[in-house]
Amino acid sequence: MTRIRSVPRRKNNMIKPEFSKVVESILDIGLDWHESDIVKNNIDNIKFIKKDIRKLDKVKTKSVVIISAGPSLHYSDTLKTLANSNYKGTVVAIDGSYVKCLKAGIVPDYVLTLDPHPTRMVRWFGDPDFEKNMKNDDYFSRQDLDIDFRDNSIKQNGENIDLVNKYAKETKLIIASTSPSNMVRRSVDAGFDMYWWVPLVDDPDQKDSLTRKMYQSSKLPAMNTGGNVGTAAWVFSQFWLNIEKVAVIGMDLGYKKSLPRSMTQTFEELTTIVGKDNLNDDYFPEFKNPLTGEVFYTDPTYYWYRKNIMDMINSTNSKLYNCTEGGILFGPNIECISLADFL
Numbered sequence: 655m656t657r658i659r660s661v662p663r664r665k666n667n668m669i670k671p672e673f674s675k676v677v678e679s680i681l682d683i684g685l686d687w688h689e690s691d692i693v694k695n696n697i698d699n700i701k702f703i704k705k706d707i708r709k710l711d712k713v714k715t716k717s718v719v720i721i722s723a724g725p726s727l728h729y730s731d732t733l734k735t736l737a738n739s740n741y742k743g744t745v746v747a748i749d750g751s752y753v754k755c756l757k758a759g760i761v762p763d764y765v766l767t768l769d770p771h772p773t774r775m776v777r778w779f780g781d782p783d784f785e786k787n788m789k790n791d792d793y794f795s796r797q798d799l800d801i802d803f804r805d806n807s808i809k810q811n812g813e814n815i816d817l818v819n820k821y822a823k824e825t826k827l828i829i830a831s832t833s834p835s836n837m838v839r840r841s842v843d844a845g846f847d848m849y850w851w852v853p854l855v856d857d858p859d860q861k862d863s864l865t866r867k868m869y870q871s872s873k874l875p876a877m878n879t880g881g882n883v884g885t886a887a888w889v890f891s892q893f894w895l896n897i898e899k900v901a902v903i904g905m906d907l908g909y910k911k912s913l914p915r916s917m918t919q920t921f922e923e924l925t926t927i928v929g930k931d932n933l934n935d936d937y938f939p940e941f942k943n944p945l946t947g948e949v950f951y952t953d954p955t956y957y958w959y960r961k962n963i964m965d966m967i968n969s970t971n972s973k974l975y976n977c978t979e980g981g982i983l984f985g986p987n988i989e990c991i992s993l994a995d996f997l
Contacts, residue, residue: 723750724906780815
């Protein structure tokens with residue numbers, strides 16, 4: 655049995671000041687891009703709110719497996735391993751992994767959704783307006799989050815609609831009040847059992863806090879997210895469901911070296927921030943995974959996500975079993991282990 659907590663970063667992988675500067679600005683950039691959307695969505699969604707996460711009938715199990723949506727779900731056997739394991743614990747998916755779970759024969763107990771993007775996020779549950787929404791957006795055709803969808807998106811979208819409609823009633827949807835209206839309508843139409851919450855996007859003690867503003871209008875409980883839905887799923891599992899033994903798969907936070915940088919998730923945004931001529935190796939540092947020995951690279955956004963969840967794990971004296979079997983998430987209180995060993 656191989657259990658590895660962490661390995662030192664390679665000497666030639668020092669984080670450069672230019673990279674750190676972008677990382678430190680990501681929260682402000684994100685709020686600048688999404689501030690008006692999240693405040694508006696929070697107000698618009700009030701009419702749909704029937705239950706919040708305080709109303710959850712929590713069934714506590716000994717462990718939980720969180721299924722994030724990284725590319726390792728496609729090149730590893732983690733979903734197959736889980737599906738064939740007769741696992742009796744809790745399964746928490748995120749929006750981007752939900753359909754992949756269903757296709758593998760796994761119906762999650764919970765699925766979390768967070769992102770306020772007005773056209774992209776609804777795609778995870780099957781988008782009735784997909785062709786219109788994606789007409790001028792190559793987001794899903796230039797990345798490795800879902801290879802089947804990238805190669806045959808219209809056919810896959812239709813199949814996803816049918817699949818979600820079939821199984822949605824069996825899963826509790828933990829839905830952020832900042833979700834876009836089309837995502838909310840799609841979730842209602844599919845028949846999810848929906849429980850609402852407010853994402854903690856800043857310090858609510860500050861006078862001009864967006865979190866405070868959203869709470870005052872919706873009266874929903876707030877939950878920290880670390881800036882992404884995968885970390886939100888960890889917070890929900892560890893501190894809301896109060897399950898101590900938490901494992902995650904699909905949380906790569908990085909890319910295989912064979913993937914062109916132009917196909918990474920935030921390549922266009924990063925190009926806009928630093929300029930095409932300045933986009934060099936310093937913005938794509940590499941990390942050697944301690945379990946597999948494979949080298950992955952990351953970008954400022956994924957590195958920021960990594961930093962946030964690591965800070966939260968350490969500040970709360972928690973422990974995470976990372977069963978992704980790849981990627982760059984490792985360090986203190988994170989035990990890299992195969993999913994088979996965890997199960």
